[in-house]
Amino acid sequence: MAIKAVKGINDILPNVVGRWQLVESVARRIFSNFGFQEIRIPILEKTELFARSIGETTDIVEKEMYTFPDRNGQLLTLRPEATASVVRAFIQHKLHLEPGMRKFYTMGPMFRHERPQKGRYRQFHQIDVEVFGVDDPMIDAEVIYMLLVYLQELKLPDIKMHINSMGCPDCRLPFRQSLADYLEGVSDKLCSDCQRRRRTNPLRIFDCKVDSCGKLVDEAPVLLEHLCHECGENFQSVQDNLHSLAVAYTIDPLLVRGLDYYTRTTFEAITPHLGAQDAVGGGGRYDGLMKVLGGPDLPGTGFAIGMERLILLLDDKAGAPKERNRLFVACLGEEAKSRGFSLAQELRVSGLSVEMDYESKSLKAQMRRADKLASTHVLIVGDDELAKGAALLRDMEASSQEEIPLEGLVEQLLGRMK
């Protein structure tokens, strides 16, 4: 049995790479317009980094991380998300002392050991955006706006923006208590999963899809209504700024994100076209994170986009390779083959896209191959033509051909094929 790729870890074959390149290049262009710089961070980090940032009791840390000791016994983890690493790099290199260093993006593979399904894989890819050191609600709105601009640029259908506020530690602690009190009263009516959540991470109960829990959740206290004065004003200001940018959004008090570090504004871009999944991108503010990781007490905000989900949503034709003149060199005879070979290299170096056949097949077979490769032109180099000091250039679309002298052939071809 031949060796196969690991479950949930997939190859990206040439026929879809164009879609990936599209998604990446549009991100680079738009994020750069918004003042973001690319940063590249490692895929492997010390396990402790994720445990401390994401939260010890989150599903990600408890059961989804690829963690193993290296040869020295150091516990390492394949990153399940990017924010922790970007924050770590920012702290490690003291980038807060560099005036031009506060808006970053990065993209690449993440790893979570979940059961794969549509739009969710064990190795998946994210585009990640982070802003450090800006408290103003304006930046929350800007980041949300940029996410939408990006998704619109890719022409994704039916995207909706949901926002919520998670409050700050000051309002969340008392709220947790009142939620806990409420849940204890209705404990026996909760589904088994929610029984567990009640103790581990009560806020997650808002995400439950079981009908009976949904009813109980409707009656439960809502964090949004228990925000402290500052958080309430902050949330209002985020909304005002979104209005000024003409961003349509829905306030979703049940939008609870799974990573512990979120504070205040959280948001998700959702779509109905992803099977059981709905989020294409999501993020929020994480004001305490940098300090928790041993850095300066700077606020942060950002989001992550799931690239596989993005690509599932793209139009079928998106990312198709650009039409380009391509030349196929067809050779007849040993001497012609040798001459065609060096000609092909020379033309490639000169900037043309050139392919040839190396198996000395019949001209018919070579022409067929040229057609399969969507060549626009075929240069027929035969011993007969060589004897005359010429070659034949066939225009595949026009089905016409003419003799071209070998002298100045490269210039001739460059002129005709651009």
Next chain:
RNA sequence: GUGGGUGUAGCUCAGCUGGUAAGAGCGCCGGGUUGUGGCCCCGGAGGUCGAGGGUUCGAAUCCCUUCACUCACCCCA
């Protein structure tokens, strides 16, 4: 971790209740033009029917086990 679906040619799939069905379309290779593609015609290569075991005179077909893929739960991008 739990449940459903699916595993037959490179790809998409037929082949139902066991008895010359190992098949189609597309793709690939070659021929029809001793040196000319697409369309058409002709021919060819290619499969331990996911794997293992069982029932039977006989299994791609029925039973068991196992693996893989997939969708969903959970959770998230």
